[in-house]
Amino acid sequence: MSAYSFFTDNELYLLLVQDNEEAFTILYHRYWKRMLYKAVIKLQSHADAEEVVQDAFTDIWKSRHRIKIQNSFHTYIAAIIRYKVMAKMASNKREAAGYAEDVHTLHAEDNATEQWLSFNELRNEIERSVKALPEKCQLIFRMSRERGMSDKEIARYLNISPKTVEAHISRALKFLRIYINRFVYMLAFAATLLTRA
Incomplete structure (x- = not known):
């Protein structure tokens, strides 16, 4: 048995x-099964739950x-599992529509790049930026x-104010x-270089 086995979560x-x-x-090993159990209940899929955890x-x-970590490791890992479960549940039916809306809202496309910047590339970049x-x-x-979810629904769920x-x-x-504008600028710049080559 490891000497670290007796350490608290935060010490670890x-x-x-x-x-x-x-x-x-x-x-x-301390949290895998617990988090997997929570994810399976929500996702009703052992494979999806394993992927999330x-x-x-x-x-x-x-x-x-x-x-x-601001509070406990348990709170931290539980929060990560919670939003990953929600993302997984939403991915099949809402991901394309939701991210398309965000792309429109953020004005991430421009005429110089929209012909060759695929939606999937931009969506993947948005996902990377969200994770940051x-x-x-x-x-x-x-x-x-x-x-x-609406602001009020989120506020009730997380027990915070709608203003927050x-x-x-x-x-x-x-x-x-x-983040996305920088990404599009870099792609546009790269396209310019390729055009000149």
């Missing part, structure tokens, strides 16, 4: 931040140097755009607008 996370793979493995732990490892948002901001944005919800969504859209 502090070790994880220092690239300690053993601490990560212990947290993984695996993605959550992968994200934790990748973001270990930039995410600071702070945890709570990302959760609220996904609840709004992927699940179609509105502020998070506004912050997310501002961030995404900058």
